Amino acid sequence: MHFFSHLALLSAWALAASAHFVLQYPNSLGFSDDDEGNSPCGGFDVKFGNNDSSVPVGGFPVSLLSTHPAADFLFRVTLDQKPPFNFTNVLPVVSETGLGQFCLPNLVAPADYAGKPGVVQVIQQGPDGILYQCAAVNFVSGVNNTVSSSCTNVTGLTATLTNQNNFDTNPSASASGSASATASSAPTSSSSGSAAPTNVPQLLQGIVAAAGLAIPFLL
Numbered sequence: 001m002h003f004f005s006h007l008a009l010l011s012a013w014a015l016a017a018s019a020h021f022v023l024q025y026p027n028s029l030g031f032s033d034d035d036e037g038n039s040p041c042g043g044f045d046v047k048f049g050n051n052d053s054s055v056p057v058g059g060f061p062v063s064l065l066s067t068h069p070a071a072d073f074l075f076r077v078t079l080d081q082k083p084p085f086n087f088t089n090v091l092p093v094v095s096e097t098g099l100g101q102f103c104l105p106n107l108v109a110p111a112d113y114a115g116k117p118g119v120v121q122v123i124q125q126g127p128d129g130i131l132y133q134c135a136a137v138n139f140v141s142g143v144n145n146t147v148s149s150s151c152t153n154v155t156g157l158t159a160t161l162t163n164q165n166n167f168d169t170n171p172s173a174s175a176s177g178s179a180s181a182t183a184s185s186a187p188t189s190s191s192s193g194s195a196a197p198t199n200v201p202q203l204l205q206g207i208v209a210a211a212g213l214a215i216p217f218l219l
Contacts, residue, residue: 098157
């Protein structure tokens with residue numbers, strides 16, 4: 001899967017000098033540092049069907065760049081093309097520490113999204129308040145079992161699932177559940193025929209499973 005070119009990555013780093021956070025994959029609808037606090041997509045219109053990002057519902061990566069040493073994130077998806085868009089949470093709130101690259105390699109969307117255009121939304125709560133980024137995608141069946149080495153995490157990054165829910169989710173958003181689990185960044189080696197993610201936050205599968213969450217992170 002093609003995440004982004006080296007040029008785009010360098011541009012994102014330059015952009016992030018004044019940014020709150022930048023959604024790198026799936027491809028963002030757009031970025032405006034001044035308007036990123038505007039729901040639902042940081043000042044950009046929600047669009048459907050005008051994209052080149054095919055997202056497997058059984059597992060797909062979300063990669064972003066955060067300029068805050070600590071922030072909370074919410075990851076949501078929708079097929080609804082009219083406000084309020086009825087976003088569905090695909091994880092509980094993720095509390096992340098570590099300034100720089102942050103990638104979750106295997107988020108799961110509802111199975112019945114396959115074959116339909118939709119939107120992936122990422123919400124950040126940080127020192128700047130509530131911020132939004134969105135990506136228009138084509139949901140497809142299957143699992144992305146070849147994750148690019150571009151899916152990386154800054155050294156020392158931690159990511160924790162939490163039952164915290166103290167920032168914007170519209171009343172129609174449905175949470176996948178709540179849990180408390182810890183994650184740490186650790187290198188993983190590539191398997192034959194695929195590019196494994198590097199420094200992926202490794203969620204404690206036993207705790208997650210006990211909480212009733214089906215989150216088969218690709219490690």
